[in-house]
Amino acid sequence: MIARVLQGSGGTYRVRAEGRELDCSLRGRIKKGNTGSVAVGDRVQIEQLEDGSCRITEVLPRESVLARRAMARRRDQVMAANLDQLAIVVAVTRPEPDLHMLDRLLAVAELNDLDPFIVCNKTDLSDSLPPDLDLYRTIGYDILPTSVNEPSSINVLRERLAGRTTVLAGASGVGKSSLLNALMPGLDLRVGDVGERKGRGRHTTTSARLIPLDDETYIADTPGIQHFVPTGVSVEALGHAFPDLRPFEGVCRFADCRHRAEPGCAVLEALANDQIDQRRYEAYLDILAEAEAAELATRTRGDG
Numbered sequence: 319m320i321a322r323v324l325q326g327s328g329g330t331y332r333v334r335a336e337g338r339e340l341d342c343s344l345r346g347r348i349k350k351g352n353t354g355s356v357a358v359g360d361r362v363q364i365e366q367l368e369d370g371s372c373r374i375t376e377v378l379p380r381e382s383v384l385a386r387r388a389m390a391r392r393r394d395q396v397m398a399a400n401l402d403q404l405a406i407v408v409a410v411t412r413p414e415p416d417l418h419m420l421d422r423l424l425a426v427a428e429l430n431d432l433d434p435f436i437v438c439n440k441t442d443l444s445d446s447l448p449p450d451l452d453l454y455r456t457i458g459y460d461i462l463p464t465s466v467n468e469p470s471s472i473n474v475l476r477e478r479l480a481g482r483t484t485v486l487a488g489a490s491g492v493g494k495s496s497l498l499n500a501l502m503p504g505l506d507l508r509v510g511d512v513g514e515r516k517g518r519g520r521h522t523t524t525s526a527r528l529i530p531l532d533d534e535t536y537i538a539d540t541p542g543i544q545h546f547v548p549t550g551v552s553v554e555a556l557g558h559a560f561p562d563l564r565p566f567e568g569v570c571r572f573a574d575c576r577h578r579a580e581p582g583c584a585v586l587e588a589l590a591n592d593q594i595d596q597r598r599y600e601a602y603l604d605i606l607a608e609a610e611a612a613e614l615a616t617r618t619r620g621d622g
């Protein structure tokens with residue numbers, strides 16, 4: 319039987335198969351192909367033993383992975399596998415949209431091949447969407463207005479999620495848990511329960527989990543995703559993560575231009591001509607600095 323891994327800790331994995339949730343152990347010698355181990359989101363082959371217990375016998379090839387850089391380790395840590403899209407939730411108000419986090423999350427999505435879209439929640443609190451979001455529509459990102467008090471908007475969101483695995487991210491208080499509860503009555507998440515779960519130690523981040531809406535539709539909760547440093551991406555490719563920078567990138571004089579102060583930089587020129595938004599450019603610089611630091615750390619560790 320093929321199952322999807324929802325959660326895993328201490329050698330036990332909660333999986334979903336054919337509408338049921340089961341706890342599985344790992345078979346001693348498991349076929350992992352080229353994956354390091356079992357990750358949340360993996361599609362796995364499971365077998366049921368005579369005593370009723372289940373175990374994972376094989377991890378099917380991954381279509382994608384979301385990894386985070388673990389400073390103390392040699393390898394990047396796989397947070398989750400087989401994710402399709404990233405829903406970034408902001409609120410019309412209370413709280414005001416955190417544009418910095420939005421820019422980061424959009425870049426994380428682009429760099430990890432997640433299809434991003436913006437959910438603008440709490441539309442019942444205002445007559446219009448925040449003007450700051452116009453820019454994102456211009457760049458080409460979809461904006462889905464929602465309110466947990468407006469069932470038709472929840473149905474539109476449900477359609478957008480159907481058949482896919484969607485990471486739900488966004489600042490605290492924007493309504494992620496409330497949206498999940500609206501999508502799935504009976505789930506009974508505590509308000510504030512998505513994306514905020516605290517790790518035990520100072521530097522631990524709680525691991526990812528999938529919340530099933532049905533056998534084909536999953537919501538991924540990956541705490542701290544907004545802090546992910548781009549991994550495995552060449553620093554020169556970072557500009558690609560900003561669709562609004564992309565048209566100018568190829569025109570720079572130097573192919574490896576980082577668009578900071580290089581002569582003949584078309585991005586800087588577009589910025590001067592107001593063809594690129596200043597805040598978006600600053601978000602790019604922020605992420606560039608982090609990617610450079612990560613690149614340096616990798617080289618120092620000697621595995622890059």
Ligand code: GDP
Pocket residue numbers: 439440441442443464465466467488489490491492493494495496497508509510511512
């Ligand atoms: P989370 O931290 O992103 O999971 O946000 P919560 O789901 O905990 O919601 C934070 C607060 O916003 C709670 O008081 C919710 O009742 C409220 N809230 C969530 N969605 C909506 C909405 O669509 N409209 C209104 N007016 N309030 C909402």
Ligand code: ZN
Pocket residue numbers: 567570571575576577578580582583584585586
């Ligand atoms: Zn440039």
